[in-house]
Each structure stands twice: as C-alpha cells, then as structure tokens.
Amino acid sequence: MADITKDPAAFQRYQQAQQGLSSALSHLLVVTENYPQLKATANFRDLQAQLEGTENRITVERQRFNEAAQAFNTRRSSFPTVMMAGFFAIDSQPRLTSRHNPERKGAEVKF
Numbered sequence: 101m102a103d104i105t106k107d108p109a110a111f112q113r114y115q116q117a118q119q120g121l122s123s124a125l126s127h128l129l130v131v132t133e134n135y136p137q138l139k140a141t142a143n144f145r146d147l148q149a150q151l152e153g154t155e156n157r158i159t160v161e162r163q164r165f166n167e168a169a170q171a172f173n174t175r176r177s178s179f180p181t182v183m184m185a186g187f188f189a190i191d192s193q194p195r196l197t198s199r200h201n202p203e204r205k206g207a208e209v210k211f
Contacts, residue, residue, distance in 0.1 A: 162196045169193035 173192040176185045184190075 166195045169195055 169192075175181055176190065176192055
C-alpha cells in the first residue's frame with residue numbers, strides 16, 4: 101500500500117473524504133441535538149389533529165342528536181301522538197346548540 105503523504109493527489113482525495121465525513125457527522129449531530137424539539141413539534145401536530153378530530157366528532161354527534169330531536173318533535177306534534185304525549189306529559193326534546201363565541205380564544209395547551 102502506497103504512502104498517501106508522498107502522493108499529493110491521493111492526499112487531496114483523502115482530505116476531501118475526511119471533510120465529507122466530518123460534514124456528514126456534524127449534520128448528524130445537529131439532527132440528534134434537535135431530535136427532542138422535532139419530536140415535540142410532531143407531538144404538537146398530533147395533538148392538534150386529535151383536537152380537530154374531537155371537535156369534528158362533537159359537531160357530527162350534535163347534528164345527529166338535533167336530527168333525532170327534530171324527528172321526535174315532529175312525530176310528537178302529529179295527531180294522535182300529540183294527545184298521548186299531552187296525557188303522559190311528554191315534552192318535546194330541546195335542540196343542542198353550540199356555544200361558539202368568535203371572540204373566545206381556543207383551548208390553551210401547556211407543555
């Protein structure tokens with residue numbers, strides 16, 4: 101095996117390879133050091149997705165309840181059911197409403 105210190109071209113290739121390796125290792129260290137931050141960001145995105153999903157499920161179920169309440173109230177107010185409902189004191193079902201306030205801030209999440 102030839103001594104690379106005596107061959108300037110081989111020494112230059114060796115030095116470039118070392119610089120490339122050093123650069124790759126420094127990038128790896130930066131990624132490793134930022135891993136907790138990256139993981140926290142990913143966890144926050146997951147939390148946001150779960151909160152959005154929960155809000156959507158609540159909205160869907162509210163709509164389903166209101167549709168069922170509307171069907172019940174329509175049936176209750178039709179003849180002859182209205183007479184039986186009055187006799188047994190069956191009231192109409194209230195509708196669920198959203199307490200959406202445009203000035204209200206979203207839920208505060210602390211880590």
